[in-house]
Amino acid sequence: MMDTMMEAADADPIRLLALREAPLSLDEVYAAVGDTHAGGTAVFVGTVRDHDGGKTVTALDYSAHPSAEAELRRVAEKVAADFPVVALAAVHRVGELEVSDAAVIVAVSCAHRGEAFEACRRLIDDLKHTVPIWKHQRFADGTEEWVASC
């Protein structure tokens, strides 16, 4: 599956975009947006919850359309254009995940915390809205479900 990692040159605020089968690392994403000009870094980690709609989740997998990475870059570029972003990173996990695993980590560094929070919120919201990734859940009662497709 896709395990490419696009690390941009320093001048480019987009420091790391990736879709990965391997477990995600908060340290890696945070380090990617480190910058002496930044005063604040907002990070969001989306994790696998142990229940959904009252049912116990036992396993979960994410799959992505081939255009997912290009869409992720488009989302990142729009955020970098719309906010005073010093540095930005977004990584999404694909494949099989367990409860509490990180499914997505996004991080934005700015001079001030207000901008960092707003840009980070926009990044995760737009990612969820426009990047073609699908989530399939299996429940303890043996049933399963494609999230948002039922």
Place this chain on the structure above:
Amino acid sequence: MMDTMMEAADADPIRLLALREAPLSLDEVYAAVGDTHAGGTAVFVGTVRDHDGGKTVTALDYSAHPSAEAELRRVAEKVAADFPVVALAAVHRVGELEVSDAAVIVAVSCAHRGEAFEACRRLIDDLKHTVPIWKHQRFADGTEEWVASC
């Protein structure tokens, strides 16, 4: 100086509050708010910027009033009361810091990302507003300044 760490029992959403002289660890704070019920964790890291008001910052130190920890707990309890917080943590560094060091890390886990972002934003805003901590900066040109006191 203060290096106490108050880790509350599991039922209490406040998992970690501390003022510390030692460098802060993002992993520690993130681990402290891990919870299988949470679907999203918002984190904010305040870092030492290399410039302020156009002057190059060379060193920086934070000092705290003895009531700082009690105030931090009050702030945390209010956030835990006002938002559907699953888990919360806040650690602030005191003593000498270098550029890019983390001065504060706050993290909030909730079932959904919107709540996590809002609670995390409130936590850092209220911390900055009501916890008696002071910041002293030294500049490359030899001058120095108590932030917000001039």
Place this chain on the structure above:
Amino acid sequence: MTAGSASAEATGVSEGTIRYWAAAKAEAGTGEEPYRAATLAEALAAARALHADRPRFAQVLGLCSFLVDGDPVGGRDHATVELKQGGTVEVLPPFAGG
């Protein structure tokens, strides 16, 4: 040559591949199947007929967005979206990243 197929060529009917993703693939019971249609609307109508025995197929299809030869169809009227010979129609259920 039946009148239908002759006139079909004249009116731009083309053949290509429908690719189903995620929930659409699960409900169709296949990742790919051919299309023989002039427009996206025709191709989808044929697919619904083909999978009429699968109760949730049409329901999931109704939630999907589409790419034709890689381009998002968006809000365009499916009857006005012409398909090319050897082209692809991709069927994308609602996204659920993060």
Place this chain on the structure above:
Amino acid sequence: MTAGSASAEATGVSEGTIRYWAAAKAEAGTGEEPYRAATLAEALAAARALHADRPRFAQVLGLCSFLVDGDPVGGRDHATVELKQGGTVEVLPPFAGG
């Protein structure tokens, strides 16, 4: 015993300690100094007089919040905040955590 000090006792003048923090300590040139006053207003007026030679002391003092015996003074009129014998007045410049 001068008339001043005698009447001072009668009107509740007490002695205690002013503690300066951060920028206030820097501008006062000391972390602590005694107060002899009945109210917070009097204690601060005396401190300003004492440090009249330090140009920024009064300016920083104007930005500070105060604790009297550990309790925040908040918006109360300083002239109505009575000081106790052996009490403490703490002078806290604006906070700048994070």
